Amino acid sequence: MSNLILRKGAQTVMTLCDTGDASFGGFYEEQTLSAAASGELCIRQGASCLMGTRSTGSQSNVQLKRRLFDEAVFPNQGLCFRSANGTRQQAELHTPGDLYIRRAVTNVLTDPSAPGSFGFSSIVYAAPNLSYAGMANPYKTQYAVFQTPTANYATRIIDLSDFGSVTSVGWPFDENAVPINGLLRLPNGSGPFPLALFVHGNHKSSENSTPGYVYLMELLASHGIIAGSVDCNFLNGWNSGENDARAIVHLEHVRQFRIWNQQAGHPLFGKVNMEKIMIIGHSRGGEAVGHACLFNTLSSVTPDPGDPPVPIDGSLGLGPYGFALNVAAAISPTDNQYQPVSGPVKIGENYFVVHGSRDGDVSDFSGYKTYDRAHPVDPADPGQSAHGWKSLLWVYGANHNYFNSVWASEGTPTITRAQQEGVAKVYFGALARGKLLAQSQYLNLIKNHTLATNSAWIAGITLVSQYQDRERLFICHYEEDANPSTVSPPVNGSVNVSNVSASELFFSNGSFLRQETHGLKLNWNLAGQSYTINFQQGGLTPGFLQYLVFRAGQSNEAYNISPMDQNFSIRVADGNSNFTVVANSLAKFPYPEQGRYNDYKMVMQRLRLPLQTLSDNGIDVNDIRSITFLFDQPIVGTASVQGTLYFDEIQLSK
Amino acid sequence: MTDSKSDYPSFEVTKVEVVASEPNAGELRKILFLAPDTDERAATTYLVKIYLKTLPEPAGANYELWIGDQKVRKYTQFKGGIYFKLYDIESVNLLEGAPICFRREGEDNCIPLKNKYVIHDCPGYLKALEFAPLRRQSRREALDE
Numbered sequence: 001m002s003n004l005i006l007r008k009g010a011q012t013v014m015t016l017c018d019t020g021d022a023s024f025g026g027f028y029e030e031q032t033l034s035a036a037a038s039g040e041l042c043i044r045q046g047a048s049c050l051m052g053t054r055s056t057g058s059q060s061n062v063q064l065k066r067r068l069f070d071e072a073v074f075p076n077q078g079l080c081f082r083s084a085n086g087t088r089q090q091a092e093l094h095t096p097g098d099l100y101i102r103r104a105v106t107n108v109l110t111d112p113s114a115p116g117s118f119g120f121s122s123i124v125y126a127a128p129n130l131s132y133a134g135m136a137n138p139y140k141t142q143y144a145v146f147q148t149p150t151a152n153y154a155t156r157i158i159d160l161s162d163f164g165s166v167t168s169v170g171w172p173f174d175e176n177a178v179p180i181n182g183l184l185r186l187p188n189g190s191g192p193f194p195l196a197l198f199v200h201g202n203h204k205s206s207e208n209s210t211p212g213y214v215y216l217m218e219l220l221a222s223h224g225i226i227a228g229s230v231d232c233n234f235l236n237g238w239n240s241g242e243n244d245a246r247a248i249v250h251l252e253h254v255r256q257f258r259i260w261n262q263q264a265g266h267p268l269f270g271k272v273n274m275e276k277i278m279i280i281g282h283s284r285g286g287e288a289v290g291h292a293c294l295f296n297t298l299s300s301v302t303p304d305p306g307d308p309p310v311p312i313d314g315s316l317g318l319g320p321y322g323f324a325l326n327v328a329a330a331i332s333p334t335d336n337q338y339q340p341v342s343g344p345v346k347i348g349e350n351y352f353v354v355h356g357s358r359d360g361d362v363s364d365f366s367g368y369k370t371y372d373r374a375h376p377v378d379p380a381d382p383g384q385s386a387h388g389w390k391s392l393l394w395v396y397g398a399n400h401n402y403f404n405s406v407w408a409s410e411g412t413p414t415i416t417r418a419q420q421e422g423v424a425k426v427y428f429g430a431l432a433r434g435k436l437l438a439q440s441q442y443l444n445l446i447k448n449h450t451l452a453t454n455s456a457w458i459a460g461i462t463l464v465s466q467y468q469d470r471e472r473l474f475i476c477h478y479e480e481d482a483n484p485s486t487v488s489p490p491v492n493g494s495v496n497v498s499n500v501s502a503s504e505l506f507f508s509n510g511s512f513l514r515q516e517t518h519g520l521k522l523n524w525n526l527a528g529q530s531y532t533i534n535f536q537q538g539g540l541t542p543g544f545l546q547y548l549v550f551r552a553g554q555s556n557e558a559y560n561i562s563p564m565d566q567n568f569s570i571r572v573a574d575g576n577s578n579f580t581v582v583a584n585s586l587a588k589f590p591y592p593e594q595g596r597y598n599d600y601k602m603v604m605q606r607l608r609l610p611l612q613t614l615s616d617n618g619i620d621v622n623d624i625r626s627i628t629f630l631f632d633q634p635i636v637g638t639a640s641v642q643g644t645l646y647f648d649e650i651q652l653s654k
Numbered sequence: 655m656t657d658s659k660s661d662y663p664s665f666e667v668t669k670v671e672v673v674a675s676e677p678n679a680g681e682l683r684k685i686l687f688l689a690p691d692t693d694e695r696a697a698t699t700y701l702v703k704i705y706l707k708t709l710p711e712p713a714g715a716n717y718e719l720w721i722g723d724q725k726v727r728k729y730t731q732f733k734g735g736i737y738f739k740l741y742d743i744e745s746v747n748l749l750e751g752a753p754i755c756f757r758r759e760g761e762d763n764c765i766p767l768k769n770k771y772v773i774h775d776c777p778g779y780l781k782a783l784e785f786a787p788l789r790r791q792s793r794r795e796a797l798d799e
Contacts, residue, residue, distance in 0.1 A: 160680075204712055238731035289784065
């Protein structure tokens with residue numbers, strides 16, 4: 001063994017193995033390095049530190065000025081790390097501050113659903129002098145918890161009347177004076193701690209929905225994250241179009257933590273890391289996180305057409321916001337029930353959405369549309385990076401309500417409540433540790449769900465997931481026209497569809513297609529049929545991008561066979577040779593599960609093929625001449641070579 | 655909760671009523687924005703109350719309310735059903751003869767009401783036409799609280 005080891009004193013900071021894999025003494029943190037701290041390891045170019053360490057106790061984390069690229073094809077423009085005998089390049093620190101490694105980060109990650117080492121306290125925060133005693137039961141008992149906030153955690157009321165109305169069920173307040181109430185789990189210690197705030201969705205107002213996320217809050221708090229759950233029950237009931245109000249409530253709760261963080265003498269003074277915030281919403285609250293992302297950037301909001309602009313700059317008691325929302329996450333969200341005057345919301349933050357195939361409430365997977373609209377390609381500048389990443393998780397068998405631990409089942413899930421909560425814990429644990437605690441390895445989970453299934457953190461549940469990085473170059477996004485042969489500029493190429501049934505369509509048919517995207521439909525019934533994208537020499541330039549990525553999914557149409565996985569091959573050629581890989585070896589393409597209403601939805605699975613794999617198999621990835629979807633594989637478990645698959649967003653990606 | 659997606663909840667409108675109410679702070683800002691010459695002391699929010707025999711259990715999915723060919727962007731629950739707001743008597747008058755329709759979100763067809771209902775079936779509405787402006791009630795009074 002001749003591993004390359006970077007040390008700070010006696011500590012191993014990073015190991016570059018002969019295999020090309022890398023492991024870190026702690027975690028790697030992307031885009032966190034501004035200046036080298038005294039006594040820390042620092043690799044500089046001139047005055048600029050590109051890579052360094054930050055020590056916490058006995059652990060040194062690697063901080064990168066920019067990003068880490070694994071499975072990397074090296075740009076050969078920076079500091080090269082070679083194996084001890086000098087024959088093989090293992091890593092490269094690129095001059096802008098990106099770190100490239102030849103294979104993968106192999107740190108052993110622990111189950112993100114496992115609790116951490118922090119103790120925490122339980123806190124109730126609420127507006128002062130609230131009394132629900134005048135309400136009938138069960139309201140009186142359900143909301144009594146907010147009558148006695150923890151000492152020092154009395155909050156305030158806000159005027160929500162420009163945005164919505166409280167349901168008229170006898171609340172001890174009206175929309176002019178809604179309370180900032182919530183439940184909190186606060187880690188022990190001096191902090192500052194990141195902040196994660198959950199909000200429920202619409203439900204019968206006679207049941208307090210707020211405690212339903214305590215199981216997630218306690219997980220996050222045990223890892224050193226302040227985790228809260230927002231009371232928005234006063235908007236629950238037969239309310240419609242009120243999701244702008246839910247968004248304002250969510251942002252005002254974030255603001256409450258900023259107030260406390262700045263309030264000398266308060267227990268949270270200086271204890272909240274306001275640069276590390278995640279907002280999470282369920283159902284209508286999930287839609288509202290998108291509106292919150294929009295409102296977070298504004299100084300005034302026009303709630304509905306014809307309305308006066310409502311200042312959210314503090315002049316009317318709402319705002320200002322402008323928070324550092326690191327992640328907006330949606331659990332089984334609705335979509336566009338409230339439409340901003342600027343049109344359906346396009347989320348510009350890092351966005352994660354999870355939804356169950358057996359959802360009996362938001363049964364049409366509305367959040368898929370939100371996902372499709374997030375981080376869209378700009379036709380005027382298609383090569384531009386997006387503002388963030390987006391990720392989607394489709395959980396076979398999960399329903400709508402079990403993500404909230406107090407909501408009874410609304411239908412017939414095919415997994416248990418414990419399993420469903422387990423999925424939520426794994427994913428929100430990973431998201432929080434990856435983005436809020438800068439333990440970037442955990443973000444690999446949202447790029448690749450097999451990290452969870454292979455480790456048995458999630459067992460016995462079929463998952464479909466998508467991930468789109470903010471660094472991507474579309475080869476075909478199918479948004480320019482209705483022609484399945486169009487290659488997306490600036491990529492220069494053409495498509496051969498001569499021997500397969502190919503059509504481009506908008507993925508919305510009121511039945512199994514429920515999206516807001518154009519894409520490609522391919523049918524085949526003979527082995528050897530194919531769809532090929534050809535490139536001119538230099539027509540496809542990977543640059544620093546490391547993966548060939550696309551999303552593809554089965555429908556329940558006749559060429560597919562229930563409940564079998566679909567399969568095909570991917571063939572990539574340069575000017576001299578080609579390499580073929582079986583798709584099923586990289587990602588599964590399962591048959592859709594029957595939904596709550598005996599319906600089916602086509603949800604695409606992402607496939608990521610490392611360019612390094614192509615390079616290792618003799619392909620010049622800087623001179624790719626064609627990419628072919630070759631239909632030569634039988635449906636898994638059968639002898640039939642036939643099928644219908646939907647494809648979209650063929651791209652090179654980080 | 656229904657057993658089949660085609661099994662819609664049973665919407666039965668039993669009464670429609672328009673009541674005048676003192677505006678809250680946000681509503682007053684809207685009224686003064688739309689009609690800057692309004693006397694604040696007489697400013698009125700018109701609540702169009704649609705009484706429903708039963709209200710299914712609320713959930714994430716939404717039922718859109720349409721009055722004629724206009725989607726009501728916001729409506730809210732009160733004890734007897736749902737209501738939406740208008741900010742001038744002319745807008746109330748425009749409801750004349752318009753049918754009430756509920757739609758599942760994203761669908762184009764109305765859910766069949768147990769009884770056909772149009773706004774001119776509403777005594778309160780006629781009262782609004784004849785005696786506008788109506789006596790302004792407090793919000794709690796207007797919502798039968």
